[in-house]
Amino acid sequence: MRSALLRTGLIVAVLVIINILSAFVFFRVDLTEEKRYTLSTATRNLLEGLDDDVHVNVYLTGELPAGFKRLENAVRETLDEFQARAGKNVTYRFIDPDGITETDAKNKLIDRLQQQGLLPTNVINNEGGKRVEKLIFPGALVSYKGKETAVLLLKGNKASSPQEQLNQSYEGVEFQLAAAIRKLTQTEGNRRRVGLVAHTNVPPSRFSDLLASVQENYDLFFVDMTKPGPIAGLDLILVPKPDQPFSDDEVFKMDQFVVNGGRALFFVDGQRVDSVGADGTFAQPLNLNLDDLFFRWGVRVNRDVVKDLRCASIPLNVGNLGDKPNVQLLPWRFYPIINNFGNSRNPIVRNLDLVWARFTSTLDTVRSPGIQKTPLLLTSPYTKVLQAPAVVAYNEARQQPDPSTYDGGVRIIGCLMEGRFRSLFANRILPGDPRASGFKPEGAASRVMVCSDGDLVVNDVDYKRNAPLPLGYDRFTRTTFANKDFTLNAIDYLIDPDGVIAARNRTVTLRPLDTIRLKSERTTWQLLNLLGPLVLVGLVGVVWQFIRRRQYAR
Numbered sequence: 001m002r003s004a005l006l007r008t009g010l011i012v013a014v015l016v017i018i019n020i021l022s023a024f025v026f027f028r029v030d031l032t033e034e035k036r037y038t039l040s041t042a043t044r045n046l047l048e049g050l051d052d053d054v055h056v057n058v059y060l061t062g063e064l065p066a067g068f069k070r071l072e073n074a075v076r077e078t079l080d081e082f083q084a085r086a087g088k089n090v091t092y093r094f095i096d097p098d099g100i101t102e103t104d105a106k107n108k109l110i111d112r113l114q115q116q117g118l119l120p121t122n123v124i125n126n127e128g129g130k131r132v133e134k135l136i137f138p139g140a141l142v143s144y145k146g147k148e149t150a151v152l153l154l155k156g157n158k159a160s161s162p163q164e165q166l167n168q169s170y171e172g173v174e175f176q177l178a179a180a181i182r183k184l185t186q187t188e189g190n191r192r193r194v195g196l197v198a199h200t201n202v203p204p205s206r207f208s209d210l211l212a213s214v215q216e217n218y219d220l221f222f223v224d225m226t227k228p229g230p231i232a233g234l235d236l237i238l239v240p241k242p243d244q245p246f247s248d249d250e251v252f253k254m255d256q257f258v259v260n261g262g263r264a265l266f267f268v269d270g271q272r273v274d275s276v277g278a279d280g281t282f283a284q285p286l287n288l289n290l291d292d293l294f295f296r297w298g299v300r301v302n303r304d305v306v307k308d309l310r311c312a313s314i315p316l317n318v319g320n321l322g323d324k325p326n327v328q329l330l331p332w333r334f335y336p337i338i339n340n341f342g343n344s345r346n347p348i349v350r351n352l353d354l355v356w357a358r359f360t361s362t363l364d365t366v367r368s369p370g371i372q373k374t375p376l377l378l379t380s381p382y383t384k385v386l387q388a389p390a391v392v393a394y395n396e397a398r399q400q401p402d403p404s405t406y407d408g409g410v411r412i413i414g415c416l417m418e419g420r421f422r423s424l425f426a427n428r429i430l431p432g433d434p435r436a437s438g439f440k441p442e443g444a445a446s447r448v449m450v451c452s453d454g455d456l457v458v459n460d461v462d463y464k465r466n467a468p469l470p471l472g473y474d475r476f477t478r479t480t481f482a483n484k485d486f487t488l489n490a491i492d493y494l495i496d497p498d499g500v501i502a503a504r505n506r507t508v509t510l511r512p513l514d515t516i517r518l519k520s521e522r523t524t525w526q527l528l529n530l531l532g533p534l535v536l537v538g539l540v541g542v543v544w545q546f547i548r549r550r551q552y553a554r
Contacts, residue, residue, distance in 0.1 A: 039081055040503045042496075043178045046185070047086040054144045054181055055091050059113065059137040060153055062096035065123060067166040068136065074170045075140070075153060078177060097137055113137055116150040138169075142177070144184040151180045156351050159339050167508060168351040175503035182500050183216055192495050195223040195234040197254075199242040202458060207240055209459045209471040213484055214238070214491065225250045230438070235495050236263040241454025243272065245289040252425060252435060255293060259423050261444035263494040265487075266290075269454045270301045270361030271388040280393030283359065283386075294450060296424045298368030298417050301452045305390050306360050306413070308336035309382035309406050315476055316397050329476060330397040333384070334359055337481075340410060342375040347497075347504035348416070348489045349376050353482035356472055359392070360453035362411040370419045377414030377451060377486075382406040414451040416493075421446055447494045456483050 138154035156168030472483035
């Protein structure tokens with residue numbers, strides 16, 4: 001009896017000591033195969049550095065189908081991990097807009113969510129053999145020091161199945177929430193600096209959404225390439241749709257900026273399409289004096305234009321319907337829809353939605369020692385490449401294409417280069433050259449991305465209201481493509497690949513049940529789940545009684 005009491009007291013003492021230590025020593029163990037509960041290093045650093053309260057209102061809750069319920073649980077688990085890192089600085093609440101009984105309060109909340117950009121999703125579910133439709137808001141509002149930003153939780157590639165899209169949203173929960181907190185908590189002292197090289201005649205209103213979005217996370221500066229001296233004090237230069245040739249001095253400045261560790265993002269065209277008529281106009285070759293620089297970095301932008309059978313549509317008058325014109329949306333092969341992202345593991349394009357391209361050229365990779373090249377934007381296999389000058393006509397949309405002639409295969413239109421870049425001007429700068437001071441033939445490792453379509457970052461305009469439309473928004477089909485997400489992801493990765501963007505690498509494997517076996521073995525598994533625990537408890541009791549009888553019978 002004394003030994004039993006001693007053993008019991010020892011166990012109690014150990015438990016008390018463990019509880020006391022747990023108040024001072026914090027650790028969590030993630031036993032899942034994909035490490036789904038392990039936050040990225042950048043997210044942990046962000047949360048541990050919070051100096052004030054962050055509150056999250058999540059509106060994805062209530063009576064939801066299984067897929068959305070899984071997404072809700074993922075949000076809850078992620079916020080629990082945020083709290084474990086940030087302590088009292090992170091709080092959250094789940095609110096069901098459909099559960100608000102007061103009509104006025106409910107309508108005010110719905111209006112507020114829509115004004116913040118959280119649009120409802122119509123979910124159709126079968127409950128008790130009846131078809132039930134419900135509007136849900138798969139989003140959240142994050143607030144910090146009086147500032148607030150919306151977070152879309154239902155994100156992914158819309159070309160995927162609903163189950164895959166929900167799983168992609170599951171994988172992106174940490175990034176979406178962490179990016180929102182980063183945007184709210186950044187101060188003037190810790191924001192990275194992006195320089196805009198405006199070497200174009202495109203009106204500023206056509207870049208308004210891009211520039212406004214960049215300014216949410218970065219300090220934006222306009223780079224005057226005509227001023228003497230190098231490009232300095234910037235983390236990245238952004239070159240959107242240049243349509244004028246760069247001088248040799250400007251090329252030298254960009255070359256040395258990259259050689260010295262600066263990052264660069266180019267959206268350039270290989271040809272120029274000034275306007276398009278019904279019968280056609282010519283896409284003319286465009287020389288920007290960047291060929292040698294790109295070739296040294298490992299890519300070449302070709303003087304051509306791509307036609308792709310996977311494309312967007314344009315409105316076209318196909319005849320008269322009575323006394324009125326018959327306008328229909330017809331596929332136009334000069335507007336490719338990009339759903340081929342090469343290395344889908346790269347966080348820039350992982351789980352990215354469709355990207356809308358217009359009058360794009362092809363891009364080839366060439367040998368460049370020390371540079372790793374990763375194609376990220378690619379066309380479909382059903383392409384036709386026209387060498388500039390090439391005829392571009394609206395009336396071509398009325399013609400039925402011959403698929404056998406679209407045999408150009410998959411073509412690259414966006415490529416990432418990483419490594420130590422060697423200067424284009426190596427062995428060409430003489431000692432007496434004014435540029436020799438501070439010149440480096442090769443320097444620190446850096447990153448550059450070149451996309452052979454300047455229109456990827458050009459937003460459309462609502463001419464009735466004279467207001468810019470969101471980047472990637474097609475006003476004819478009222479579809480928003482992922483052009484802005486792609487550009488912002490690219491900027492994040494180029495500046496800091498180990499930052500919050502690294503959270504986009506999270507992978508959660510779908511493990512669907514075998515539906516055929518599920519139907520045939522349903523009763524067996526139900527009985528096993530119902531009786532198995534009871535039998536197991538009974539066996540444990542029998543064994544325990546058997547051990548006690550043997551022990552005390554002696």
